[in-house]
Amino acid sequence: MQQTTLAAEAVYKGIGLHSGREVQMVMxxxxxxxxxxxxxxxxxxxxxxxxTAANxxxxxxxxTVEENGCKVFTIEHLMSAFHALNIDNCYIELDAEEPPVADGSSLAFFHTIRSAGVKELAAERREIVVDKVYRIDDDEHNRFVMVLxxxxxxxxxxxxxPHKLIGIQYENFEISPELYEQEIASARTIAYEKEIEALRSMGLGLGGTLESVIVYNDEGWxxxxxxxxxxxxxxxxxxxxDLRLAGPIRGHVVAVASGHALNTRLAKKLLENLG
Structure with a gap:
């Protein structure tokens, strides 16, 4: 397979989820x-x-990724859309430190990237081809993520x-652009109402609204x-x-209760061993 980039520029404007700042993103x-x-x-x-996972x-x-003292954060939804659409190369220009939140999912990014078109390049694509089991555990909280x-x-x-409204949920998907658009891209960020005030006191979630976050309390959604x-x-x-920070993945990811910390540790491990 050949490497890819966008066929044309794509622009998306909005508010950052945590910073609450207006931002223009030009890909x-x-x-x-x-x-x-x-x-x-x-x-x-x-x-x-x-x-990249190293950053x-x-x-x-x-x-959050940071290089030479400069950072951008809340990149995972945009990175997810790039991964699903097999985009290898892109400059993402931002006039703030955080991409827009859109509706809390990656659907707007998916559509914006796809509308710009995909261009094949002369160079061969380099995948992270998983050759054995790589696993990261959090034994204290009974969480793990691995790839086979x-x-x-x-x-x-x-x-x-633990909330009775949510409990245990399981899904298993073979990822393709079509499947991703139908079953994953429109799934939004979720927050527990009682946590929101604490998050905002920490300077987080300042741009979150019911338009961009699914909120639940003890009564319901x-x-x-x-x-x-x-x-x-x-x-x-x-x-x-998060795993796109290692590169395009060829493997089966299996996770239980994993989050950004474990995901990015696995990405670093993959990059160190296979990148």
Whole structure:
């Protein structure tokens, strides 16, 4: 397979989920072997931050990458759309430190990227071809994420939530652009109402609204769901985005209650061993 980039520029504007700041994102075609590179247009010199596992510096409620003291955060939904659409190279220009949240899913990014078109490049695509089991555990909280050899890209995820409204959810998907658009891309970020005030006191979730976050409390959901098991589908969306920080994956991802911390640790492990 050949490497790809966008066929044309694509623009998306909105509010950052955690920063609450307005941001314009311009995605531009990039040459072969560039990778996915964020460009901070609001900073002197327009510094670049490569979206790679080696640059992950924080995973608190979102995934952050940082290079030479400059960072971007909450990149996982955009990265997930790039992964699903097999985009290898792109410059992502931002005039703030966080991409837009859109509706809390990756659907708007998926459609924006696809509408720009995909262009094949002369260079050969380099996949992360999983050759054995790679696993990251959090024994204290009974969580893990692993990836096994598999001829394709599959994700099996079990979400475990103690709240009676959610409980245990499981989904298993063979990832393709068509499947991703239908079953995963519109799954949104979820928050427990009682956590929101604490998050905002930490400077997080400042851009979140019922238009961009599914909120639940002890009585039920505050907004309608896109899927009965939307939580686990969003977890799958996240792990697809986080693992793209290693590169395009050929393997079967199996996870139980994993989040950004475990996902990005696995991405680092894959990059170190197979990148």
């Amino acid at each position: 531009k075609p990039a040459p072969a072997n560039t990778g996915l590179v964020f460009v901070r247009m609001d900073l002197d010199g327009n510094p670049k931050i490569h979206a 992950v510096t924080s995973t608190m409620r979102a995934t 050899p598999y001829d394709g890209f599959r994700v099996s995820f079990t979400s475990v939530n 505050l907004n309608p769901l896109h899927f009965e098991d939307e939580l686990v589908r969003h977890k799958i969306l996240d792990v697809i985005g």
